[in-house]
Amino acid sequence: MTSDDLAGLLLRRRQSVYVPSGPGRSAETDAGVVVLEAELADRGHLLTTGLRRALAGLSAADLAATGRGLLADVDALMGSDRRHAPLFQRFPDEIPYRLAHDRYASAVLARLAAQPHQPCMNCANTKGRVRALGPCAHLLCDDCLGKEKDWGCCDECCVWYACPVCENRYETDGPTRPWLDTGAGPGGDGGPVLRVLRRAAPGDTAAELSALLARRTPLNPQDHDDLVLLLGHTDPLAAADWLPEAVPLRESKALALAPLLDVPEARPLVGRYADTATDILRILVVRSGGDPDLLEIPRLRGLPRPVRRELLGLLDRLDLGRLTEDMARHPHAWKRAGEILHPFEGAHRHARAALAFAVLRGTRLGAGALGEVLLTEAARHDDVRLVGDRLRVLTWQSRVEEALDRWDVTSAAALLRERPGELLRRLDLLLARSGATTLPEPLAEALAHALPRTAPGPLLGAYGRMKVRTAPGHRRVFFPRGRVTKAYAVEDHRPPLPPLVAGRAGELIAAEAVRRLAARQGQRYDLAVLDASLADLPVPFAERASAASLVAVPRGSSLPLPADGETVRLFLHWLQPKGTRVDLDLSVALYDDLWRFVGLCDYTHLEYAGGAARHSGDLTSAPAPHGATEYLDLDLPRLAHVGVRFVVPAVLSYNDVPFDELPDAFAGFMAVRGKERAAYDPRTVRQRFDLAGDAKLRVPMIVDLRARRAWWADVTLATTGTGHDVWRYREPIRRLGNDLLDTFRPCGRATLWDLACWTAAARTDGEVYVRGRGHVLWGYRRAADEPRADFALRVRDGWEPDALRAEPELTGRRVLLALLHGELAGAREAAAGTVYRLYPGPVDAAPLERVTAGDLAARLEPAG
Numbered sequence: 001m002t003s004d005d006l007a008g009l010l011l012r013r014r015q016s017v018y019v020p021s022g023p024g025r026s027a028e029t030d031a032g033v034v035v036l037e038a039e040l041a042d043r044g045h046l047l048t049t050g051l052r053r054a055l056a057g058l059s060a061a062d063l064a065a066t067g068r069g070l071l072a073d074v075d076a077l078m079g080s081d082r083r084h085a086p087l088f089q090r091f092p093d094e095i096p097y098r099l100a101h102d103r104y105a106s107a108v109l110a111r112l113a114a115q116p117h118q119p120c121m122n123c124a125n126t127k128g129r130v131r132a133l134g135p136c137a138h139l140l141c142d143d144c145l146g147k148e149k150d151w152g153c154c155d156e157c158c159v160w161y162a163c164p165v166c167e168n169r170y171e172t173d174g175p176t177r178p179w180l181d182t183g184a185g186p187g188g189d190g191g192p193v194l195r196v197l198r199r200a201a202p203g204d205t206a207a208e209l210s211a212l213l214a215r216r217t218p219l220n221p222q223d224h225d226d227l228v229l230l231l232g233h234t235d236p237l238a239a240a241d242w243l244p245e246a247v248p249l250r251e252s253k254a255l256a257l258a259p260l261l262d263v264p265e266a267r268p269l270v271g272r273y274a275d276t277a278t279d280i281l282r283i284l285v286v287r288s289g290g291d292p293d294l295l296e297i298p299r300l301r302g303l304p305r306p307v308r309r310e311l312l313g314l315l316d317r318l319d320l321g322r323l324t325e326d327m328a329r330h331p332h333a334w335k336r337a338g339e340i341l342h343p344f345e346g347a348h349r350h351a352r353a354a355l356a357f358a359v360l361r362g363t364r365l366g367a368g369a370l371g372e373v374l375l376t377e378a379a380r381h382d383d384v385r386l387v388g389d390r391l392r393v394l395t396w397q398s399r400v401e402e403a404l405d406r407w408d409v410t411s412a413a414a415l416l417r418e419r420p421g422e423l424l425r426r427l428d429l430l431l432a433r434s435g436a437t438t439l440p441e442p443l444a445e446a447l448a449h450a451l452p453r454t455a456p457g458p459l460l461g462a463y464g465r466m467k468v469r470t471a472p473g474h475r476r477v478f479f480p481r482g483r484v485t486k487a488y489a490v491e492d493h494r495p496p497l498p499p500l501v502a503g504r505a506g507e508l509i510a511a512e513a514v515r516r517l518a519a520r521q522g523q524r525y526d527l528a529v530l531d532a533s534l535a536d537l538p539v540p541f542a543e544r545a546s547a548a549s550l551v552a553v554p555r556g557s558s559l560p561l562p563a564d565g566e567t568v569r570l571f572l573h574w575l576q577p578k579g580t581r582v583d584l585d586l587s588v589a590l591y592d593d594l595w596r597f598v599g600l601c602d603y604t605h606l607e608y609a610g611g612a613a614r615h616s617g618d619l620t621s622a623p624a625p626h627g628a629t630e631y632l633d634l635d636l637p638r639l640a641h642v643g644v645r646f647v648v649p650a651v652l653s654y655n656d657v658p659f660d661e662l663p664d665a666f667a668g669f670m671a672v673r674g675k676e677r678a679a680y681d682p683r684t685v686r687q688r689f690d691l692a693g694d695a696k697l698r699v700p701m702i703v704d705l706r707a708r709r710a711w712w713a714d715v716t717l718a719t720t721g722t723g724h725d726v727w728r729y730r731e732p733i734r735r736l737g738n739d740l741l742d743t744f745r746p747c748g749r750a751t752l753w754d755l756a757c758w759t760a761a762a763r764t765d766g767e768v769y770v771r772g773r774g775h776v777l778w779g780y781r782r783a784a785d786e787p788r789a790d791f792a793l794r795v796r797d798g799w800e801p802d803a804l805r806a807e808p809e810l811t812g813r814r815v816l817l818a819l820l821h822g823e824l825a826g827a828r829e830a831a832a833g834t835v836y837r838l839y840p841g842p843v844d845a846a847p848l849e850r851v852t853a854g855d856l857a858a859r860l861e862p863a864g
Helices: 003-014 028-041 051-056 060-078 097-114 204-214 221-233 236-242 249-262 268-273 277-287 305-316 320-329 329-341 347-361 371-378 396-405 409-416 420-425 427-433 442-451 454-466 499-519 532-536 636-641 731-746 752-763 788-797 853-858
Strands: 045-047 130-133 137-139 159-162 170-173 195-200 382-385 390-391 475-480 489-493 526-529 558-560 566-575 584-591 596-600 614-615 628-633 646-653 666-672 685-690 697-706 709-716 768-771 777-780 812-819 832-838
Touching: 003 060, 003 204, 003 221, 028 051, 028 060, 045 051, 051 060, 051 195, 060 390, 170 390, 204 221, 204 236, 204 249, 221 249, 268 305, 268 832, 277 305, 277 320, 277 329, 305 329, 305 396, 305 442, 305 596, 320 347, 320 390, 320 396, 320 685, 329 347, 329 499, 347 371, 371 382, 371 768, 382 636, 396 532, 409 420, 409 427, 409 442, 409 731, 420 427, 420 442, 427 442, 427 499, 442 499, 442 532, 442 666, 454 853, 475 731, 489 731, 499 752, 499 788, 532 752, 532 812, 566 584, 584 614, 596 614, 596 731, 636 685, 646 731, 666 697, 697 731, 709 731, 752 788, 752 812, 752 853, 777 788, 832 853
Parallel strands: 045 195, 526 768, 526 812, 812 832
Antiparallel strands: 130 137, 159 170, 382 390, 475 489, 558 709, 566 628, 566 666, 584 596, 584 646, 614 628, 646 697, 666 685, 697 709, 768 777
C-alpha cells in the first residue's frame, strides 16, 4: 500500500486531490497547469480555483509527478486507464502550450454548447449564467466576474482586468468582458456536467477512516477495500487515538482489532470493543488472513499462551445462552478455533467458556477433573440439561420457535421483546399469525417496548415490508448472503395483512424514526431541499456482495434512461491472466410485454432489427498489456418500435473462467450522441462496475422501454458446463428479470425519500423545499401544533404544499440537501449543513458535510 493508493481513495470518495506546498508560481508551471486542465477536461473533470492555484505553485518536477498521478487516478476511476494514454506523452518536459490551450478551450466550449449549466470554477455552483472567459476559457458565473481585480493604472489610459481563476490579465475598453462564443442556443440538451475536483485537506484520510469505522450499515466491497487500505496506514500502537468510541459494524471492528492482537500494549483494546463471541471469531479469522464475513474460514494461526488466556477470559465473561447461540451459528469455525484456544487447558479459570465448547463439541463427561468443572458450572445455569453423558443448553431461539409453532403469539412476543431487533424481523410473521384485524394489544405493547431499542436495519426492513404486505404477493425474491449476489424466488402463499394492521405498524415505525432524529444531538437546519426522485432509490441492502462501481446505486433503484437522441453504449473490458485464455462476451436478451423472448444481440447475432442493437464484434482473448474491449449499442426508440419491451444486458464467461481469476475486468454503459465512433470516452460514462467473484454470468440491470426506466439489479446467475451464451440462458434470464421487477416495482423497502423526509421534518426548523420530477419546487412549513411525524408524512406524500417556490436562498444558512444530481444553485454560499447526492456535481465543492445513503440510515441508531 502506497501514498498513490491513498490519493486514489481521496479522489474516489471525496473528489479531492492532495497537493504538497511548493516554491510558488512560474511561467513553466503555469503552462503545465494549462496542459493538465486540457487533459482533465477531456476526461470530464474541472479544477476549482484553490486546487488550480496549489498546482501552479509546485515546482516543475512536483507538478509533473502530481499531474501524472492525478491523470492516472482519474483514468482508473473512469475505467479508461487500460486503453487511453495522455495526449502529451512527455508532459510536462515538452509542453505544446498553445495546442493545449486551444484543446482546453474547445473542450469547454463544446460542453457549454451541449449543457450550459456547468459549474463555475470559482464558486463551484451553477447559479446564474456560467460562461467561458476569453482568452483563458475558464468557466465563471456573473457573480464571480463582479469580484475580479481591477488592475487600473490611471483614468486616462487602458484598464486591465484579470481572470479570478488564473489571474491572467486581459485588455478591455470598459465593463464589457470578452466572453468566448459557444454557438449554443438559449437552452441545453441535458449533456453531462463536469466533475469538480477540489484540493484535499490534511485530515481527509483520518476523516474517511473515522467515517468508515463509524458506519452502522454493511460496507460494500469498495468501502471494505478502502477501510483495509486506511487501516494499513495506521499505527497499532496509537490505536487508542484513531479508534472511535464505538465501532458499530462487527466486520469493521474485526478489521480494526485483528492487528492489535499481536501488540501487547494495544491488546487491552480488544477486550474493550469485542463484546460477543462472534467478534472474537472474526478477529481470529482476520488475523489469519481471512475475511470477517466468515463465509470461508482459513487455517487459523496459532496463538501465544497469554493471548489464548485473554481471549478465553473474554469468552468467559459472556452470558452462557448468548455464547452457545453464537457458537452454534458457526460450529465448524468454532471447532477450529478451539484447536488453537485449548479451552479445556486450565478449564477452572474459564469454566463458562469451557462449558460452551463442551456443548458445541458434544463432549462426553468423564469422571476426571474436567467433568467436575463442567458439571459444577452447569449447575449454575437453569437452562443447561444433562442428556445421557452430554450437556445440552435450552436456548432462547428454541423457545421462540416452539411458541411460534404453537401459534402462541402472546408468548412469542413476550420472548421477542427481550431482543428488539428479532421482534422487528419477525413482525410480519407475528401479525399474520395473530389473525387480528387491528394491532393486537400484547404485540402493540411488545412493539412499543422494542421500537426505541431497535437498530436501523431491522427498523427500516420492517417498515418496508409493511408498505407492501396489504396486497397479495406473487413471487418472493431472496438474496442469500455470499461473496456474489444471487437471487432466487418462491411463490408467495402468505395471505395479505389487513390494511389497518400493516398501516398502524408502519405509522408507529415512522413516528419512532422521526422521534429519534429529532432527539439526536447535533446540527439542526434552517431549511431543507429534497429531491422527490429519491423515492426511486431504496435504502441499500445486501451491500456486502455489491459490485464496486463508479456510482454507488442501491440494488433495486429505478433510474431514468438517457435522453432522446442518445444511444446507450454498453462496454466490457477485460484482461486475462498469463497462460490462460479468457473469452468474455457482452450480450443483451430482448423480451416483449409478456416477457416472451423475441431476440438477442451478441457475438452470434451482431445486429438486431437492422441496427436497433449492434455489437462491435467478438474478441475471444484478452492478452496483456491491453486486454480486450467489446461494445454494444442500443437504440432504445427503435427497439421499442419493433416490439421490444424489456432489455436485459448480460456479461458471460464463454469458456467458464470465473471473474475473480481475471486481473482486470469491468463493464458499464455510456450515453453517446448520434453514430459516434466506438471509442471509450470517459466523459460519457454513466456507470462502470467491476466484474468480480466466483461467477460467470452477471446481469447488471433490467431496462423497461415503456416506462423508460432501468432497474439496477447487480446479480449473478448460476451456470453449468462451458460454452456460455445468452441464448442458452434466455429462460433463466427471463425468470430472473420478471421476478426482480415484481419485487422492485412495488418498492417493498424503505427508500432514501423516506429517510430524507423524516430527517427534514425532525431536524429542520424552517421551510422544507421539495424539487419535483419536473424540477418544480414546492415549499412546506410545519405548523406550530403539527407533530413532526405528521409533517414528515405530509411532505413525503405531497399533501397540501404551502406554495410554489422560486429557488431557495441558501446564503449564510444551515441547510440539508438530499439530491439525485449534485446540482443546486447557491449551495456554495451556505454556511454549513449536510448533503447527500447520488451523482457528483457542483455541490461537492460546497462547505457541507457529504454523507452516503448508509450514513443517513445510521442516524436512526437508538440512543445509548
